Amino acid sequence: MTFRKVYTADSKTHGNESFISPPRVVFIIDGKTPHGGLSDRLRGLFSIYYYCKQRGYTFKVAWNYPFKLEDYLMPVHENWVADEADLTHDKKVVDFRFFNNYVGMSGHQADYFSLLDFKKPICHVYSSITQREDLYPAFFQELFKPAPRLEQAISQCLQEIGGKYITVSFRFIGILGDFKDHAGFGEELTVEEKRYYIKKSLACLEQLHMRHPQCYKIVVTTDSPYFLKLVKSLSYVYVIPGRLEHMDYAVVDDYEVHLKTFLDFMIITKAEKSYSYQYGKMYGATKFALTAALIGNNEYEVVKD
Known part of the structure; x- marks a missing residue:
């Protein structure tokens, strides 16, 4: 080196x-x-x-x-x-x-x-x-x-969620064209392919919503700002506020940017159950949600199509 x-x-x-x-x-x-x-x-x-x-x-x-x-x-x-x-x-x-x-x-x-x-x-x-x-x-x-500022942000998110929740993580690794990640394995999808991937991902959310009627919300974490904007309109979905950037590329020490990552992670540790969704060219080796679920000692499952 x-x-x-x-x-x-x-x-x-x-x-x-x-x-x-x-x-x-x-x-x-x-x-x-x-x-x-x-x-x-x-x-x-x-x-x-x-x-x-x-x-x-x-x-x-x-x-x-x-x-x-x-x-x-x-x-x-x-x-x-x-x-x-x-x-x-x-x-x-x-x-x-x-x-x-x-x-x-x-x-x-x-x-x-x-x-x-x-x-x-x-x-x-x-x-x-x-x-x-x-x-x-x-x-x-x-x-x-958690440092005081992070602890306060966690408490605020939990208050806004308002009860029991599950989390679902979607790792698109840039195939939707809106996120830079060195783990990417292919080029940006075509417009039609993007629509299909989004359709599959939304269907996963709907299925998990029906599977967990006791949970007030599904917290969605993802590396796609576009997908977050879409799911935010769903009544049963909670999106943690903040801007998305990968730590290896967010070279500026911007507290708010990295706060979003830590909030996503810590909220997963407190979930009733955590999921990762994988389809096609989405990143199958992601361990973000798994690591958080292990720390929180809660159940974790990968949903594959």
């Missing part, structure tokens, strides 16, 4: 990094490589947190791109926010690891831990690898609580 060039043997240190005990691992989100969306980033973070728990190491987070994680999710007990000393680039005291789930790594725990193991006092890690989904509720509760 070219950005490893910032690690040098003569970087300024604070003089005591070589005496750090226990060793510490810093999970990094800094925009120097594609990190994926919120789900990919949290999965990588959880995998490093789990590694630190198993090894008895100190866990730190330097999530600074394009926003600081602690502006949305704050530490609960121990302060995991990395400080200046944690981010030294002195190769005498820092090891470096890079993992990416898009390269097909199995994520087998023993292999992953073996590759993570290091001998220096500090290790900087980039990762989106999945480990121990069954422990996601515990990991989230141990690490995070």
